[in-house]
Structures are given as C-alpha cells and as structure tokens.
C-alpha cells in the first residue's frame with residue numbers, strides 16, 4: 001500500500017483526502033514510478049474545484065518526477081532505474097508510487113536534480129510552448145506577461161531574458177516584483193498600486209505591446225486587450241482569477257485582436273516533439289540560463305494547505321509536495 005491523495009467530491013481544499021491505496025503491476029505500455037517530488041500546479045485547483053471535469057472519485061495532479069521501479073512487457077525505451085518526469089497523462093501524481101503510460105515519461109539528464117526537475121516539467125514546458133510555439137519570440141519584442149513571479153512566471157522571466165525579449169511583468173506585491181526582476185523581468189507592474197494599461201503605455205511610448213500572455217483571466221482581460229497594439233495577439237493561457245467569455249465583436253473593436261486559449265495537450269504531441277521540447281528546456285537549465293528551485297515545500301499529506309497557499313496568492317515560483 002502507498003499513500004495517495006484522492007477526492008470524492010469537488011470543492012475547496014478540504015475535499016482532498018490522504019489514503020492508502022494498492023498499486024498494480026505495470027501492464028503493457030506502462031511503467032511504475034516511485035515519486036521523489038510532486039509539483040503543484042494551478043490547474044490542480046481547477047480539477048479539485050470542479051472547473052475542469054473529472055470522474056470521481058479520482059486522484060489529482062499530473063506533474064511529478066521520480067525513478068522507474070518496473071515496466072510492462074513491451075516497454076523498451078524506459079527501464080527500471082531511469083530517472084523520469086512527466087506533465088501529461090491521467091490524474092494521480094499526488095501519490096508515493098503510481099503506474100503511468102511509459103509514452104509520457106521524459107528521461108531526466110544527469111546534470112538536473114530531481115528537485116529542479118520538479119519545477120520544470122509542467123512549468124518549464126509551458127514556458128517553452130508559449131514562447132516557442134504559441135507566439136514564437138525571436139528576441140527584440142516587448143511582451144506583457146501576467147503573474148510574472150508565479151511558477152511558470154519565474155521560468156518565463158528567465159527564458160525571455162535568454163531570448164533578448166523585453167518583458168513587462170505584472171505582480172501583486174513589491175516583493176514579487178523584486179523576485180521577477182531578479183529572474184530577468186525587465187519592468188514590473190505592481191497591480192495593487194499601479195494601473196496596468198497606463199504603465200504599459202508609458203513603457204512603450206504609447207504604442208502598447210504586440211502580445212500579451214494572460215494566465216489570470218477574468219480580472220485582467222480588459223486591461224490585456226487595452227495594452228495591445230492593433231492586430232496584436234492575446235494568449236489567454238490560464239484563468240487563475242476566473243474564466244473569460246469574449247464576444248468576438250470586442251476583439252474587433254479593440255483592434256482586430258487575435259486571441260487563442262492554448263492547451264498544452266495540443267502542442268506536446270507526438271512523443272519525439274515532446275522530447276525535443278524538453279531538450280530545449282533542459283539545455284537552458286544545463287547552460288545556467290534558467291535556474292529553478294522550489295520556493296515552497298509541503299508534505300504530500302498537506303496538499304490541501306499547498307492549495308490554500310497557491311489560491312491565496314501566497315506562493316512565489318514553484319511549489320513541491322514531498323511524498
């Protein structure tokens with residue numbers, strides 16, 4: 001029996017229960033992974049709260065690193081003893097040990113520790129697909145990026161710096177602003193005391209930006225649209241403050257804006273492409289251009305407290321659960 005977090009109804013953090021569960025032997029195409037660290041992601045709160053549908057009862061989490069203990073009969077490219085991480089696949093990462101489809105496992109390079117890798121799988125791969133696939137940045141652009149001191153945010157700051165991109169990042173406090181700047185964010189806007197649109201116009205000589213990466217959603221949608229140049233792009237990559245509903249006429253009136261709501265799932269397949277994405281991310285880390293360590297750590301049993309901290313905007317950077 002191993003410890004795992006499960007939930008039987010959607011709701012607040014209190015619905016998360018720690019249980020002892022059986023782990024089956026891996027079947028065809030599967031591998032059993034013993035987790036060293038589990039990563040907390042905002043999407044976990046959407047599943048827990050019922051904003052994203054899931055059959056219940058269920059496990060939670062899609063992002064962890066660990067070591068392969070056993071593989072199914074036909075698995076050839078992953079073997080027992082391999083250090084691996086993952087960010088897609090069935091929910092259930094909040095557990096000591098689990099069985100996963102081997103096809104989603106990403107081998108970890110020797111030069112990257114499990115602790116660092118636990119901050120990279122979902123968050124670093126998200127920065128990769130946002131900056132290199134959804135709206136590819138080449139250097140020289142000025143971008144507006146919301147929640148710059150968050151888990152994806154701190155990696156995005158460093159990736160933008162590595163690309164030579166001028167990043168204007170929003171944060172809620174001066175402490176978060178200092179952290180974002182230390183990670184490469186060029187300018188910060190402290191949303192508790194500064195006007196986002198006014199500051200972006202000041203910083204861009206009145207022109208606005210060509211692209212906004214907006215993971216906050218409801219609270220920032222109108223500001224994001226007002227910060228864009230005509231024919232600019234709104235990348236609506238998350239809804240931490242609530243969902244957005246957009247009338248297409250609004251996009252026309254704000255300047256023929258291009259808007260997309262990207263999901264990782266549509267940018268990560270097939271497997272060789274996923275491994276290429278990971279290689280690009282790992283190369284930045286191995287070269288020291290991206291430095292990433294967990295900023296908060298909770299025991300697996302305290303996953304509910306971790307959710308409270310994340311939803312309460314009390315965290316910066318990455319948060320891990322330790323099994």
Ligand SMILES: NC(=O)c1ccc[n+]([C@@H]2O[C@H](COP(=O)([O-])OP(=O)(O)OC[C@H]3O[C@@H](n4cnc5c(N)ncnc54)[C@H](OP(=O)(O)O)[C@@H]3O)[C@@H](O)[C@H]2O)c1
Nearest residue numbers: 041042147150151152171172215237238239240241264313
């Ligand atoms: N589309 C995708 O494929 C994809 C993949 C990964 C992540 N995401 C999204 O990217 C975002 C970042 O994920 P993360 O795990 O790294 O989380 P995070 O950025 O560490 O945490 C969310 C941050 O959003 C800001 N925020 C603004 N309004 C908020 C509100 N009302 N409630 C809570 N937070 C609020 C807070 O920063 P301040 O206090 O500084 O404002 C908070 O720290 C999430 O929206 C997530 O869903 C999307």
